[in-house]
Structure formats: C-alpha cells, structure tokens
Amino acid sequence: MTNQSIPGLNRIKNILSQEFPYEWTQPPDVTKGVLTTNQAFVIAKDTGVSPVEAAKPIQTKLQDFINTNNLMLDVKTIGPYVNIVLSNNYLQNFFVNSQSEIQLTPKPPTFLEYFSPNVGKRMHIGHMRSANIGEAMRRICSLSSTVITNNHLADWGVQFGILIYGVISLPKLKLGFTKIDWEKDDNSTIVEKLHKVYVATNSLIDNDESIRDSAKEITTTLEKNITQEKNNNSEIYSIWYNIIAATNLNYSAAESYFNLNQTSNTTIENISTEVAQNLQDKFGVWQINTSHKPGQFDLVIGESFYQHFLDEIHYWVQEGIAIQEGESIYIDLEQYNLGRCYLITSQGYSIYAARDILARFVWAGLFQTPSVATFADNRQNHSFKQVFTCIQLIIDSKIYQKKNFATLTKDQTSKALSILSANLPRHISFGFISLPEGTMSSRKGNVVLLQDFIKSIETQVKANLETKSKKELRSIADNQKIQKISTAVIKWYDLSRDREQDYVFDINQAVQFEGNTGIYQLYTIARLKNILRKNETTAQLVSNSINLLNKSELEILQKMTTLELILENITENYKPHHLCNYLSEFTSMINSWYAKYSVATEENDSRRDTLLHMVNKIISQLEFSLDLLGIEVVQSL
Incomplete structure (x- = not known):
C-alpha cells in the first residue's frame, strides 16, 4: 500500500x-x-x-x-x-501523513467587525459574546480567506452627552469625589468613576427630563464642533477625548484575556499602504495596521470617524431618498414593515443608524472586501434590517453615478457600489447571556462586571484544582495556569451554545472536569500527553500500520477526517458551536478508548508505536481545534 x-x-x-x-x-x-x-x-x-x-x-x-x-x-x-x-x-x-492539512474552499477577503465595547462604560459579561464568537470566526475564516478585523468603537452618541454632563456636574451627583484626574488616576479608577457618573446621571434624568435635554445639547455641540473642525479644545471635547483615552487602554486587558487577534494565517498586506496613510491620524481612527500584528485589531475606527461623512445624509434628502422634518431626517421604510429609520434626531445630532450606513459604504470603498460581517446581539436585529434596507435603496437609486461618495474616489465609489450590490453586509446575531441572578442594565447599574465574573471563575477553578491536586496553588506559574484554564472555561461554555440562543451561564457546571466543558477538553489533552511522556517509541511505523488498530481506533481516525467538513460549514453559517459539538463527540470517543486500552501494557512493539503515533496525531488535531476557539492548552491539570 x-x-x-x-x-x-x-x-x-x-x-x-x-x-x-x-x-x-x-x-x-x-x-x-x-x-x-x-x-x-x-x-x-x-x-x-x-x-x-x-x-x-x-x-x-x-x-x-x-x-x-x-x-x-x-x-x-x-x-x-x-x-x-x-x-x-x-x-x-x-x-x-505527519500533518494532515485542512483544505477548505478558498474564499474572497473578509471584513469582520466584533468586540466593539461602549467607551466610557465598564465591561460586563455581555461584551464577551461578541469577542468570543468574533475571534473564533476570525481564526476559522483565516483558514480559507484573508481577514481584516475591525473594532468598531462605540465612541459617539448621546451616552457621551450624559457622561460629559455628569463629569461637568460632579458636585451635584454627590458621589464622594468632585473631579476626575485624567493624568493621575489610573485607567481602571477612571472607568470606575465614569460608571458611577453614568448611573448617577441617569438617576437624575429619571426625575428631571431637562437633564436629558441638556445632555442632548452637549451631544449636538460636540458633533457640530467636530464636523465643522472648530473649538476642538473646548471643555466638552477635552472630556470626550479623555474618556476614550482612558477606556481604550482599559479594554486592552480584556482583549488580551480573551486572546483576541493572537494568531493569523498571513503576514501579507491586508490593507493597502495608500489607504492606511490616508487614514492615519484622522479623527476617530484610533489604530490601523497594514498587515496583521498579533494581539491587535487591524483597525480600531470609532463611530466618531463617520461624522465627516454626514453631508451625504443631506444629499440623500436632496435626492428624495431621505425625508427631513425640522431638524430630524429619516428614511421611510414603512412599505418594508420596518418603520422609519432615523438618521438625524430632532435635536440635530446623528444616531447610530446613520453611522452604520455610512460606515459600510466607507468599508466597501476603502477595503474592498466582498464579505462584511458584524457581530452584535439579536436585540439589534431590527436596526440592522433597517440599515441594510437603506443601503439597498441608496444603491438602487443610482445617485452615486452622478457623484462620488463623500471623500471616496470615483474608483472607490464604483467598487463600493459593486461590492454592496453583490453582497449586502451580514449581521451575525447572538442571544443574550445572563447569570442565574438575572439580566443586566448599565444604565441602572445592575451589571455583572466582566472583571468580577472572571474573578469568580478563577476562584472556582483554583479551588477545584487544589482539591484535585491536594496542594495549595500560589506560584506565578500556578496563576498563569489558572488564568488559561479559566479562559478555556469561559470560551467553551460560551462558544458551545448556538449563538442565536439566549443562555444562562452556570459557573458551577462550567468548571466541572467531566461533561461538556472546556476543562474536559484540556483534561483529555493532558491525559494523552501523559501517555507520550511515559512511553518511548521507535517512531517507526510498519507498512499497513492501520491493520494494527482495532475497530474503535479506526473510528477515531475516521472521525478525525471529518473535521474540515465541520470547519467548511462554519465558514458559511458562522456558528462555531458546531466545532464544539465535534470536539465533544471526539473527546468522548477518545476517553472511552482510554478507559479500555493501555499503551503501556501493549506487548506488540509495532502496535505500541502505532498507538503512540495515533495519540500524537490526536493531540495535534485537538490543539489545532481548540486554538481555533481561542483556547490555549496546558501541559497538565
């Protein structure tokens, strides 16, 4: 053979x-x-x-x-x-074959927008869904496509008017501090103070709607200052900028914890140098890399960047696509049962739907990826339906045959229209996550903070490991292992659920060593690596070595060949829980085999070498698959 x-x-x-x-x-x-x-x-x-x-x-x-x-x-x-x-x-x-290469069908370049935390707010457990699902899809899509990643930073909107009003009015809030020292306070302290300001200001609004009006006026003032490029040293602008600077640094810790953008299939230029140079240092462009840098998004572009394109909305009014009533502007989608898609409020400031529409034209024109996907929870389904319908109406109107789209060139405008006509952007929706205690609201202040949630997981993981090992874990290496295992616990519990479903995160269930858990996956690899440590091999396989394998071992091999079918489907449906399902079935097969057969007691040298080769091959596939989910393995538990 x-x-x-x-x-x-x-x-x-x-x-x-x-x-x-x-x-x-x-x-x-x-x-x-x-x-x-x-x-x-x-x-x-x-x-x-x-x-x-x-x-x-x-x-x-x-x-x-x-x-x-x-x-x-x-x-x-x-x-x-x-x-x-x-x-x-x-x-x-x-x-x-020492390494069976995954052979997915090549696909065109892909633009993935995920994570996208709200600037000025502390991260809660809801933020991890976009991070986990988006990162898993980045890694899986990278097997067959060039991927550009974008952290579409929520650095704009009326919530900043509320925050800025609160910071200006700190003595009125009676929070125990009367100022935020942007230079001396550390980032976590600033974010903690901003959270208290946001909650307290919303409490005032509940009793006095005039405060909301004041916050909206601040939002309008900030927007006009930016779009007219004046008064950028005002108190309002200064507070806004300081909020972003502090919280951006604070979010980088979460990016690192969840292993975002840590690996890439390519170092080639994803974003042209010309485009990067044109965007560099532009207002609202916080980061741009022409090629992937481990641990960094290729792009961090805030919603604030798209303020420079607001004139297009007035062009839509001029061309009869949008309707203006007083200060407000909207696109009528009643015939599609989608109501009105408001772009500008009656106070004269833009809202997120306007920025979402503008952003997608800009992305298509500048980065020219045929596929664009945004990861956001399913409560935004209606909004994205409105946005995508508006994009289709603008394309169908052919108004950009007469002029370029804002600052895009004629060629960029043409390519944007061509790309969006062929493939409208996708909203990859996911369900709501909660703890047994209930749901969350940052406005009310009853959020389950991500840092507290992570601490709870790590505490439980440490306790379980100490019980199992019968020793106290205190070293730096122990803490690093606990963090890796805790990340695996969180990612597996999150990603093993169909993204479209709501679910309750049961910490006690998630940290178990048995069952459908991340620890069980790591435990399986640790078991297999222990076999390799305890057994020597000649590394010589006899001809027709699979004839030395029994029925269950052949079924394990057959199962391994199907991995790329699973991954190919995921590149189409964007549902990484199918990979978790595969791994759950696969590790169950492996552990069932492990319980019945011993490599160490195998007397036939050729069969023992064959089994050790099989174990090594299994480990490689498990590590590869878990890496696609953003899970790092540990040598032992």
Missing part, C-alpha cells in the same frame, strides 16, 4: 458535487460513512420506483467515478441512503 497525498473530505465533497450535484451531508456517525446523499428519494419521486431500488444505480455510478479518479473511497447503501466510506488505503495515507 503506497503512501501518497490525498484530498481532504471537503475537496472530495466538491469533486463529487461537480459530477453528482446532489445534496451531500454527513451521516449521524462515522460508522455509517463520512458523506451521504438522499438523492434516491428524489429519483424515486420522479420515476415511481422505490427509494431502495433507486439507490443502486447511484451507488454503481459513484463507485465507477471514484475508481476512475483514484479517490480511495468505497460506496455503500444503507436502505435508500448512499454513503461514502473511507477505504483502508485512504485511512492509511491519512494516518501516516
């Missing part, structure tokens, strides 16, 4: 689909095969023969095609279903 390069299952699926354009899916378990089609039901319906009879000629044609193209597969029928089964030749080649 000759070892040779083999196509992965995703490539095989594509090859089969070209010749046999059927619906190809995965069987419920690998014992039935790696791919299946129900095409026999379609033929039976059209011809009147039974599905079982219709399956036979499909099997014959498939097997002939596979043999002709040397794909090393077998075709079997199970009733009316036609299944693709891996041959021993295929498995042998997969097994001996």
Whole structure:
C-alpha cells in the first residue's frame, strides 16, 4: 500500500458535487460513512420506483467515478441512503501523513467587525459574546480567506452627552469625589468613576427630563464642533477625548484575556499602504495596521470617524431618498414593515443608524472586501434590517453615478457600489447571556462586571484544582495556569451554545472536569500527553500500520477526517458551536478508548508505536481545534 497525498473530505465533497450535484451531508456517525446523499428519494419521486431500488444505480455510478479518479473511497447503501466510506488505503495515507492539512474552499477577503465595547462604560459579561464568537470566526475564516478585523468603537452618541454632563456636574451627583484626574488616576479608577457618573446621571434624568435635554445639547455641540473642525479644545471635547483615552487602554486587558487577534494565517498586506496613510491620524481612527500584528485589531475606527461623512445624509434628502422634518431626517421604510429609520434626531445630532450606513459604504470603498460581517446581539436585529434596507435603496437609486461618495474616489465609489450590490453586509446575531441572578442594565447599574465574573471563575477553578491536586496553588506559574484554564472555561461554555440562543451561564457546571466543558477538553489533552511522556517509541511505523488498530481506533481516525467538513460549514453559517459539538463527540470517543486500552501494557512493539503515533496525531488535531476557539492548552491539570 503506497503512501501518497490525498484530498481532504471537503475537496472530495466538491469533486463529487461537480459530477453528482446532489445534496451531500454527513451521516449521524462515522460508522455509517463520512458523506451521504438522499438523492434516491428524489429519483424515486420522479420515476415511481422505490427509494431502495433507486439507490443502486447511484451507488454503481459513484463507485465507477471514484475508481476512475483514484479517490480511495468505497460506496455503500444503507436502505435508500448512499454513503461514502473511507477505504483502508485512504485511512492509511491519512494516518501516516505527519500533518494532515485542512483544505477548505478558498474564499474572497473578509471584513469582520466584533468586540466593539461602549467607551466610557465598564465591561460586563455581555461584551464577551461578541469577542468570543468574533475571534473564533476570525481564526476559522483565516483558514480559507484573508481577514481584516475591525473594532468598531462605540465612541459617539448621546451616552457621551450624559457622561460629559455628569463629569461637568460632579458636585451635584454627590458621589464622594468632585473631579476626575485624567493624568493621575489610573485607567481602571477612571472607568470606575465614569460608571458611577453614568448611573448617577441617569438617576437624575429619571426625575428631571431637562437633564436629558441638556445632555442632548452637549451631544449636538460636540458633533457640530467636530464636523465643522472648530473649538476642538473646548471643555466638552477635552472630556470626550479623555474618556476614550482612558477606556481604550482599559479594554486592552480584556482583549488580551480573551486572546483576541493572537494568531493569523498571513503576514501579507491586508490593507493597502495608500489607504492606511490616508487614514492615519484622522479623527476617530484610533489604530490601523497594514498587515496583521498579533494581539491587535487591524483597525480600531470609532463611530466618531463617520461624522465627516454626514453631508451625504443631506444629499440623500436632496435626492428624495431621505425625508427631513425640522431638524430630524429619516428614511421611510414603512412599505418594508420596518418603520422609519432615523438618521438625524430632532435635536440635530446623528444616531447610530446613520453611522452604520455610512460606515459600510466607507468599508466597501476603502477595503474592498466582498464579505462584511458584524457581530452584535439579536436585540439589534431590527436596526440592522433597517440599515441594510437603506443601503439597498441608496444603491438602487443610482445617485452615486452622478457623484462620488463623500471623500471616496470615483474608483472607490464604483467598487463600493459593486461590492454592496453583490453582497449586502451580514449581521451575525447572538442571544443574550445572563447569570442565574438575572439580566443586566448599565444604565441602572445592575451589571455583572466582566472583571468580577472572571474573578469568580478563577476562584472556582483554583479551588477545584487544589482539591484535585491536594496542594495549595500560589506560584506565578500556578496563576498563569489558572488564568488559561479559566479562559478555556469561559470560551467553551460560551462558544458551545448556538449563538442565536439566549443562555444562562452556570459557573458551577462550567468548571466541572467531566461533561461538556472546556476543562474536559484540556483534561483529555493532558491525559494523552501523559501517555507520550511515559512511553518511548521507535517512531517507526510498519507498512499497513492501520491493520494494527482495532475497530474503535479506526473510528477515531475516521472521525478525525471529518473535521474540515465541520470547519467548511462554519465558514458559511458562522456558528462555531458546531466545532464544539465535534470536539465533544471526539473527546468522548477518545476517553472511552482510554478507559479500555493501555499503551503501556501493549506487548506488540509495532502496535505500541502505532498507538503512540495515533495519540500524537490526536493531540495535534485537538490543539489545532481548540486554538481555533481561542483556547490555549496546558501541559497538565
């Protein structure tokens, strides 16, 4: 049996689909095969023969095609279903390859917007969903596409009017401090004070609506100062800038904790040098990297940047797309059952829908990625439907055949329209997270702070580890291990849920060593690495080494080949919980095998070497898969 390069299952699926354009899916378990089609039901319906009879000629044609193209597969029928089964030749080649490369279908460049915390507020547990899901998708999409990441910073809006009013009126709030020392207070202290200011000011608003009006006036003043590029040294501007400077630094700790942007598939230039130079030092552009830098978003562009494009809204009014009533401007979407999409309020300042529309034209024109996805919770579904419908209306109006879009060049405007016409941006929505105690509101102040949540996880993880190891954990290395395990606990519990669903984060369940938990994943790898530490190998595999593996071990190998099918689907549906489902099933198979068989007591040297090779291959895939979820492994628990 000759070892040779083999196509992965995703490539095989594509090859089969070209010749046999059927619906190809995965069987419920690998014992039935790696791919299946129900095409026999379609033929039976059209011809009147039974599905079982219709399956036979499909099997014959498939097997002939596979043999002709040397794909090393077998075709079997199970009733009316036609299944693709891996041959021993295929498995042998997969097994001996030192690194079986994931072969996903190449895709065009992708622009991912995630994390996007609200500046001036302390982070709560709700912020971690966008971070976790967005980062997992960045890593998975990077397997088949160039990815640009953007932290679309919420550094604008009426909440800043409320904060600035509160900072100016600190003595009135009676919070125990009468000033914020932007130079001497550390960032966490500033954010803590701003949180108290925000809650206290909202409490005043509940009893006195005139304060809200004052906050809106501050917002309008700030916006006019920026768009007219004047009075930028005013007290209002200075407070706004200091709020952002302090909270941006504070958020970097959370980015590091959740391993955001830590790896990349490429060091090539993602963003052209020309575009980067044009954006550098522009108001609202907080960070721009032409190529990926570990630990950094490629872009950190605040909502404030898009204030420079507000004149386009008045052009939309002029062209009859938007309607102006007094100071307010909106686009009427009643015919789409979406109400009115307000862009400018009656007080004369813009709201987030306006900035969202403008941003997507700018992204398409400057970065020219055919795919754009924004990760935000499902409470914003209606807003994004409005935004995307407005974009479609603007495109259909053809008004930008007469002029460029704001400061975009003619070529950039044309490409923006072409990209947005072909593929409207996507809103990758996710459900709400809560603790058993209930929901959260930063306006009311009853948030579950992210730092407190993380501390609770780490405390519980430490207690469990100390109980298991029967020793106190106090060293720096111990603390680093606790942090890595805690990150795994959080990410797994979050990512293993279908992103569209709300869920309650049960800390006691999440930190268990058994079951569907992140610790169980790490524990499985630690177990396998312990096998390698305790057993020596000649690293020599005999010919046809898979013949030395038993049924359960062959099923483990078959399972491993299906990983890229899972990843390919995730690049399309943006649901990383499918990878967690795969890993949960995979590690259950591994631990079941571990409980039944011992490598150390294996007397056949060739079989022992084969098992050690299998263990090493399993570890590589587990580490690779967990890394896609942003989870770092530990050497031992």
